[in-house]
Amino acid sequence: MVESESPLDEAWDEEVSEARRAVGRNALVRPLDERPTRIVAMGGGTGLPMVLRGLARRAEPRLGEPGLDITAVVAMSDDGGSSGRLRRTRGMLPPGDVRNCLVALAGGKSRSALNEVFQYRFAGRRGLAGHAVGNLLIAALAELKGDFLEAVRLSGELLGAKGTVLPSTVSPVQLVARLEDSTEVVGESNICRVLGRIRRVSLSPQAPPPSEGLLESLYTSDLIVIGPGSLYSSVMPNLLVDGVAQALRESRALKVMVANLMTQPGETDGMDCLEHVRAVIEHVGPVLDAVLLNGSSLPGEAVHRYAYKGSQPVRVDRRALISAGVVPVEADLLKAGCRIRHDSRKVARCLLKMARTGL
Numbered sequence: 001m002v003e004s005e006s007p008l009d010e011a012w013d014e015e016v017s018e019a020r021r022a023v024g025r026n027a028l029v030r031p032l033d034e035r036p037t038r039i040v041a042m043g044g045g046t047g048l049p050m051v052l053r054g055l056a057r058r059a060e061p062r063l064g065e066p067g068l069d070i071t072a073v074v075a076m077s078d079d080g081g082s083s084g085r086l087r088r089t090r091g092m093l094p095p096g097d098v099r100n101c102l103v104a105l106a107g108g109k110s111r112s113a114l115n116e117v118f119q120y121r122f123a124g125r126r127g128l129a130g131h132a133v134g135n136l137l138i139a140a141l142a143e144l145k146g147d148f149l150e151a152v153r154l155s156g157e158l159l160g161a162k163g164t165v166l167p168s169t170v171s172p173v174q175l176v177a178r179l180e181d182s183t184e185v186v187g188e189s190n191i192c193r194v195l196g197r198i199r200r201v202s203l204s205p206q207a208p209p210p211s212e213g214l215l216e217s218l219y220t221s222d223l224i225v226i227g228p229g230s231l232y233s234s235v236m237p238n239l240l241v242d243g244v245a246q247a248l249r250e251s252r253a254l255k256v257m258v259a260n261l262m263t264q265p266g267e268t269d270g271m272d273c274l275e276h277v278r279a280v281i282e283h284v285g286p287v288l289d290a291v292l293l294n295g296s297s298l299p300g301e302a303v304h305r306y307a308y309k310g311s312q313p314v315r316v317d318r319r320a321l322i323s324a325g326v327v328p329v330e331a332d333l334l335k336a337g338c339r340i341r342h343d344s345r346k347v348a349r350c351l352l353k354m355a356r357t358g359l
Helices: 010-022 047-056 081-090 096-106 109-119 133-145 148-159 188-193 214-220 231-239 244-250 273-284 300-307 318-323 344-357
Strands: 037-043 068-074 164-167 174-179 184-186 198-204 223-226 254-258 290-294 327-331
Touching: 037 047, 037 214, 037 231, 037 344, 047 068, 047 096, 047 231, 047 344, 068 096, 068 214, 081 096, 081 133, 096 109, 096 133, 096 148, 096 164, 109 133, 109 148, 133 148, 148 164, 164 214, 174 188, 174 231, 184 188, 188 231, 198 231, 198 273, 214 244, 223 344, 231 244, 231 273, 244 273, 254 273, 254 344, 273 290, 273 318, 290 344, 318 327, 327 344
Parallel strands: 037 068, 037 223, 068 164, 223 254, 254 290, 290 327
Antiparallel strands: 174 184, 174 198
């Protein structure tokens, strides 16, 4: 259990212990050899870079710690903004989330100027307006080398990224959502604008092939982190790639979902933590072992401010999570400030303790 200022109630400690025993296939209570801890983080949007920033700070070997081997798996269904324009005009894969993950893995003051350039977005209304420099660089490398994966690798070298970024697939895909009223919506940017609760999402074409090295990274990892982030538009597309669900089920890694702090208007309205977990299970089966939860109180003023925009705190029923076969792990994960955000350092600290000591 991750130590925190908000421990789980002793009243249900025995239930937690029983749930942990049910996750016996994860033998990560075994001591790690003197090698880097292998971590795969899956997602997109702003959630995945947050996780990567925290992990990147611990990536280098230090006294008593062999370091981390980090792989970020990024959804390829983005069709909005600069990425969407490059998809439509250049016929390439969306580089935006890849760019954000590379910059998050680079970190460090020595690379801050280059990171800033990578993230610079042109102003105006025409021509390059709206494009991020990093997106254009990845696009240029992809055309120059004729290989999107190679373009991502070279961009990572340029930035000094402390890990590997893999697109979940290099096949062009669209995200398709079926709403509760059976309406079908095609395209991630359209899904985000449509009112109505999502029942299920899929990729078109279905089950695209995984990127080279993706499945191997899942099978050989010590910890697989899913989320936080937009459940249906950032997290789920990675899990729908051919072979990923099976690899998640068969991998001996500990699979942890980082729970969202707030609901997302138009995507997860009214959904509690258990419903997030059930959505994953309904799409790809029982692939989660634990959920990392924030145990500290959210600032009331910020909660009221978010409510005006239709976002509410994600409710947590720990007993229900245990009944669903998922172990809740609680810690203070909140970032100080006026916005409700995860603290990348706190999240990384908890994840590394889970990876190295087990549940």
